[in-house]
Amino acid sequence: MTTFCAPARVEFGAGALDRLGDLVKALGKKKALIVMDAFLASPTVALDKRVGGILSAAGINSAVYSGVASEPTSTNVQDGMEIARKFACDCIIALGGGSSIDTAKAVAVKAANPELALADIPKSPYITRLPLIAVPTTSGTGSEGTKVAVITNLQTGVKENPGHPSMIPDIAILDPDLTVTLPKTLTAFTGMDALAHAMEAYVSNKATALTDLYAYKAMEIIGGSLPKVMENGADKSLRSNMALASYYAGAAFSNASTNLAHAGGRALGAQFHVPHGLSVALLLPFVMEFGLEVAEERYARVAVALRAEPQASRQTLARQAVDIVDAFNEKFGIWAEAKSKFITDLKAFRKAIPEMTGKALAGNGILTNPKVPSESDIKTVFEKLAEKLAD
Numbered sequence: 001m002t003t004f005c006a007p008a009r010v011e012f013g014a015g016a017l018d019r020l021g022d023l024v025k026a027l028g029k030k031k032a033l034i035v036m037d038a039f040l041a042s043p044t045v046a047l048d049k050r051v052g053g054i055l056s057a058a059g060i061n062s063a064v065y066s067g068v069a070s071e072p073t074s075t076n077v078q079d080g081m082e083i084a085r086k087f088a089c090d091c092i093i094a095l096g097g098g099s100s101i102d103t104a105k106a107v108a109v110k111a112a113n114p115e116l117a118l119a120d121i122p123k124s125p126y127i128t129r130l131p132l133i134a135v136p137t138t139s140g141t142g143s144e145g146t147k148v149a150v151i152t153n154l155q156t157g158v159k160e161n162p163g164h165p166s167m168i169p170d171i172a173i174l175d176p177d178l179t180v181t182l183p184k185t186l187t188a189f190t191g192m193d194a195l196a197h198a199m200e201a202y203v204s205n206k207a208t209a210l211t212d213l214y215a216y217k218a219m220e221i222i223g224g225s226l227p228k229v230m231e232n233g234a235d236k237s238l239r240s241n242m243a244l245a246s247y248y249a250g251a252a253f254s255n256a257s258t259n260l261a262h263a264g265g266r267a268l269g270a271q272f273h274v275p276h277g278l279s280v281a282l283l284l285p286f287v288m289e290f291g292l293e294v295a296e297e298r299y300a301r302v303a304v305a306l307r308a309e310p311q312a313s314r315q316t317l318a319r320q321a322v323d324i325v326d327a328f329n330e331k332f333g334i335w336a337e338a339k340s341k342f343i344t345d346l347k348a349f350r351k352a353i354p355e356m357t358g359k360a361l362a363g364n365g366i367l368t369n370p371k372v373p374s375e376s377d378i379k380t381v382f383e384k385l386a387e388k389l390a391d
């Protein structure tokens with residue numbers, strides 16, 4: 001027996017955002033809180049004005065919280081909640097990348113359960129929350145379709161990622177036109193995040209026939225479209241492919257879990273302020289290599305999804321999967337970005353390995369890794385990354 005949870009409704013296609021007002025009306029709601037970040041609300045993008053206009057044309061009032069930080073914190077959730085309370089909002093609209101969507105999920109839950117700690121969400125059998133519509137503007141996290149919210153607890157410094165089916169947004173609006181403005185680096189980070197979601201779900205110990213369907217298709221689409229969209233970010237059909245693949249990858253991992261690349265990535269991200277997608281992309285090839293012997297057949301299929309020639313032997317193909325991801329990291333500037341901006345001091349990185357290992361071990365995604373890692377296995381993964389960055 002398996003369970004698969006996803007949003008009740010998905011709107012997909014260029015211009016889908018224009019349906020937002022009618023969708024809120026159909027939920028019977030009258031006052032929406034729009035949760036977003038400052039860049040998307042800045043005068044150059046002005047997505048807050050556009051969405052406010054769409055809502056008011058449908059007779060819906062709205063308030064805006066535009067203070068979400070990249071890699072959001074408990075303070076963002078608190079601030080969003082206060083605005084929701086002050087304006088008596090009856091539904092939440094998440095507008096932006098994973099940071100905005102995750103903050104909105106937490107606000108939707110906390111507005112209905114002010115005393116509930118985020119870390120306790122998974123323990124509750126059922127969670128009430130305000131109705132939630134998610135509109136992603138990056139193609140990476142898939143948060144619009146997942147049960148997870150990643151929020152850094154400022155009291156402990158831990159990146160918490162509570163999951164609960166009740167946190168899956170009611171409606172996901174996938175409008176690829178919103179992602180055309182994503183710059184190249186963010187297209188790379190978020191695209192590699194989506195690939196990691198699909199791949200980790202596909203090799204996960206919790207993978208099912210239902211999650212395989214989404215994970216494999218996501219990898220096929222990303223394998224064909226990500227290298228091209230990196231060359232031509234204005235191509236709307238490639239952006240459309242990535243929006244769909246990101247949603248599929250999210251649906252897959254939300255039900256099958258991510259693994260060590262994410263557990264390690266969260267620890268790395270929290271320690272060195274590395275954006276989520278970048279941190280996961282950096283660890284992915286070494287995590288794949290670690291699990292290769294026990295998931296050879298799965299990784300061979302991963303390689304084929306990513307356009308390797310299927311005639312090669314299983315062992316060769318599985319190895320090729322690692323090489324393809326390593327080559328993506330090279331071509332999309334993942335190694336270079338890490339070296340030049342985020343992990344500039346390799347001595348400090350090596351020194352932090354024991355602490356990052358401890359945090360990775362304590363997080364989600366260890367037991368679902370195809371080969372369950374020990375403490376020393378995780379240290380080795382981080383050390384291999386250090387060697388790579390020293391090249």
Ligand SMILES: NC(=O)c1ccc[n+]([C@@H]2O[C@H](COP(=O)([O-])OP(=O)(O)OC[C@H]3O[C@@H](n4cnc5c(N)ncnc54)[C@H](O)[C@@H]3O)[C@@H](O)[C@H]2O)c1
Binds near residue numbers: 037070072179181190
């Ligand atoms: N809930 C989940 O299932 C899940 C899964 C993976 C990651 N995450 C979390 O999501 C967060 C990362 O989200 P993200 O990678 O989408 O990035 P993000 O939301 O942090 O945004 C990164 C930057 O991109 C900008 N941006 C967003 N859309 C843009 C657009 N269309 N054009 C130009 N700029 C744009 C934002 O303003 C921001 O400066 C992390 O906190 C991560 O832990 C959550």
Ligand SMILES: [Zn+2]
Binds near residue numbers: 141194196276
């Ligand atoms: Zn991720």
